[in-house]
Amino acid sequence: MPHNRIYIAMEKIMGLIDAPFTPFKSDGEVNYEPIGKYAQMLKKNGLVGVFINGSSGEEYMLTQQERINLAEEWIKYADQNFKVIVHVGSTCVKNSRELAEHAQKIGAFGIGAMAPPFPKIGRIEELVKYCEEIAIGAPKLPFYFYHIPAFNGVYLPMTKFLEQVDGRIDNFAGIKYTYESLYEYNQCRLYKNGKYDILHGQDETILSSLVMGGAQGGIGGTTNYNGRELTGIISDWKKGDIEDAKEKQNFAQQVINVICNYRGNIVGGKRIMKLIGLDLGKNRTPFQNISDSEEIKMKKELEDIKFFDRCNII
Numbered sequence: 012m013p014h015n016r017i018y019i020a021m022e023k024i025m026g027l028i029d030a031p032f033t034p035f036k037s038d039g040e041v042n043y044e045p046i047g048k049y050a051q052m053l054k055k056n057g058l059v060g061v062f063i064n065g066s067s068g069e070e071y072m073l074t075q076q077e078r079i080n081l082a083e084e085w086i087k088y089a090d091q092n093f094k095v096i097v098h099v100g101s102t103c104v105k106n107s108r109e110l111a112e113h114a115q116k117i118g119a120f121g122i123g124a125m126a127p128p129f130p131k132i133g134r135i136e137e138l139v140k141y142c143e144e145i146a147i148g149a150p151k152l153p154f155y156f157y158h159i160p161a162f163n164g165v166y167l168p169m170t171k172f173l174e175q176v177d178g179r180i181d182n183f184a185g186i187k188y189t190y191e192s193l194y195e196y197n198q199c200r201l202y203k204n205g206k207y208d209i210l211h212g213q214d215e216t217i218l219s220s221l222v223m224g225g226a227q228g229g230i231g232g233t234t235n236y237n238g239r240e241l242t243g244i245i246s247d248w249k250k251g252d253i254e255d256a257k258e259k260q261n262f263a264q265q266v267i268n269v270i271c272n273y274r275g276n277i278v279g280g281k282r283i284m285k286l287i288g289l290d291l292g293k294n295r296t297p298f299q300n301i302s303d304s305e306e307i308k309m310k311k312e313l314e315d316i317k318f319f320d321r322c323n324i325i
Contacts, residue, residue, distance in 0.1 A: 197220070
């Protein structure tokens with residue numbers, strides 16, 4: 012065995028990990044002060060970790076130093092039951108590798124990277140090479156590819172990706188799968204008898220993937236404010252309470268229907284955090300923030316589905 016290679020045991024994640032928003036001050040600077048309260052809220056509501064500096068965290072609007080500072084702040088609240096995974100993807104592989112090195116240095120559980128929005132990756136070999144050059148920066152940490160083609164247009168077959176990455180990246184752990192194809196999700200999950208950790212990334216279809224044997228672990232965005240209900244889907248499924256699980260999944264879809272009226276989770280969802288008592292500020296440019304009148308309308312739509320009786324408790 013070559014001496015320059017590191018082989019690590021891969022732990023499969025059980026439970027739901029949250030993709031947190033990045034808090035900003037009124038002047039647009041990152042606000043690190045709420046993160047302690049934020050972490051405690053997530054723990055209280057059943058989340059088992061965070062996937063920081065990802066799409067919900069507006070990663071491409073953050074500087075390299077801000078991403079480093081956020082990782083150092085979140086890691087303060089990591090423990091045996093609360094994992095911190097750092098998203099390190101960027102349009103500059105050198106920057107990504109440096110962020111990976113930093114994540115390993117501070118003791119993160121793992122790292123992840125989505126494909127860059129530019130230049131667009133069009134071949135599996137390009138994607139494997141991109142992941143390989145990043146993962147080498149943290150050889151002792153599990154590396155997860157973050158598959159979210161709606162953000163970067165990389166609609167490559169993930170089963171073929173697994174075949175090509177298998178045995179090439181020693182610390183490759185799996186995929187954060189945020190795409191609508193439950194068929195492909197399940198095929199990835201079944202690859203080589205479940206060799207890799209395929210983390211479910213769509214809060215609207217947790218129950219559907221459970222039926223196929225998946226979603227034992229996942230990473231969500233609406234878990235920020237609806238984590239109690241979403242973790243409840245898995246709990247109900249395990250107990251055999253299928254009707255309760257269906258009701259919670261349908262409620263989760265109602266919540267998603269509301270945020271879709273207000274520019275989605277990154278914008279609408281972040282404003283919901285203010286409504287439940289944890290103001291994380293506005294979004295950075297070029298996101299179009301919710302107006303005060305839109306906030307009032309969104310709150311009314313959430314009240315109509317009795318969201319505030321079931322949402323996360325601060």
